[in-house]
Amino acid sequence: GDSVTQMEGPVTLSEEAFLTINCTYTATGYPSLFWYVQYPGEGLQLLLKATKADDKGSNKGFEATYRKETTSFHLEKGSVQVSDSAVYFCALSVLQGAQKLVFGQGTRLTINP
Amino acid sequence: ETGVTQTPRHLVMGMTNKKSLKCEQHLGHNAMYWYKQSAKKPLELMFVYSLEERVENNSVPSRFSPECPNSSHLFLHLHTLQPEDSALYLCASSRGPLGYNEQFFGPGTRLTVL
Numbered sequence: 585g586d587s588v589t590q591m592e593g594p595v596t597l598s599e600e601a602f603l604t605i606n607c608t609y610t611a612t613g614y615p616s617l618f619w620y621v622q623y624p625g626e627g628l629q630l631l632l633k634a635t636k637a638d639d640k641g642s643n644k645g646f647e648a649t650y651r652k653e654t655t656s657f658h659l660e661k662g663s664v665q666v667s668d669s670a671v672y673f674c675a676l677s678v679l680q681g682a683q684k685l686v687f688g689q690g691t692r693l694t695i696n697p
Numbered sequence: 698e699t700g701v702t703q704t705p706r707h708l709v710m711g712m713t714n715k716k717s718l719k720c721e722q723h724l725g726h727n728a729m730y731w732y733k734q735s736a737k738k739p740l741e742l743m744f745v746y747s748l749e750e751r752v753e754n755n756s757v758p759s760r761f762s763p764e765c766p767n768s769s770h771l772f773l774h775l776h777t778l779q780p781e782d783s784a785l786y787l788c789a790s791s792r793g794p795l796g797y798n799e800q801f802f803g804p805g806t807r808l809t810v811l
Contacts, residue, residue, distance in 0.1 A: 588739075618799065627787055627802035637794075648779070672713040673740070677798075683728065684753065684792055685800055 586611045589676050597664055598696050605659040605691050607648075607674035613659035615676040617641075617650050617657040617683070621670045621676070631659075666695045700724065701803035703788050704715045709809045712778060714763040720771040721786030722746040727793060730800065731763060746771060778810045 591606040609617065616635045621629040632641030637652035646661045657674060674688040701722045704709075710716050722729065731743040745753035746765040762774040771788055785807050789800040 625804070627703075627788075627804045629802070630799045633799060654790060666703075683793075683800070684742060684745065685740075686742075689737075689739045 586615070586676060586678050588674050588676055588686055588688035590672075590691050591670075592689075592691070594692040594694060596644055596694045596696065599666055600663045601695075603659070603661040603664045603668075603693070605662065605674075605693070607657045607659065607688060609655050609674075609676050611640055611676055611678065613653075613678070615678055617648070618675045618677065619646070619648055619657070619659050620673040620675060620687075622673065622690070626669070628673060664693075664695050666697050669695045670691045699729055699800050703786075703803035703806050705806060706804065707807045707809075708780065709811065710775070711811050714776070714778075715776040716809075717775065718773040718786055718788075720803055722769055722771075722788075722790040722801070722803075723795060724790060725792070725800060726790035726793045726801070727768045729765060729768075730788065730789040730791075731771065731773055732787040734787055734805070736784075739789070744773075750769070752801075763773075773810075780810050783808055783810045 587610045589608050591655050595613045618633045619631040622628045623633045632643040634641040634650035640649045648657050648659045673690045675685045704719045730749045732740045743757045744763040749765050760777050764772040783792040787805045787807045791798045791800045
């Protein structure tokens, strides 16, 4: 079945460090791919998305490229801030009757000043 | 209000209680979802409603009963829950069933079952 695998956390970095959170997926067909972020005490917010192969999603300095050949959608940011501390979820979207999101297990990111 | 709202934000209930979670979306969407978020587990899709019709029930125990009276409101009725049902319950909505539409999430209801 469809699934998403994220790198296990927690991830702890210093401010201004480079960030990569790996995400790979298994899907039949051609899913859309998403990164969601969850700040403490809040629901999930869409961070970025890509709907087809080679698309690059970007937002708030974060980027991810839809790589069909490696079935990956790794999240990157060149210089992280303390305010980026949150849990990050990779997800794919499948259409089975209605749209369904399949999530990875989440990666907790902590940025130290 | 804008976006997706959920009430209550926190709920503590005994195993014999009956309670309901409410979700309301002000985005004009026509698909709504319930998810369960437990510690150290991926988000689990529980129910999907599209145009007020249930299109997905992910083998959820019958002690959880959803209701979607219109496209803006979604309820999750709870009865005789177990302690392992303690979790964050998230509601989401999306514009139609298309696979590339993002889902907008509410802040969640933190449920504790004693």
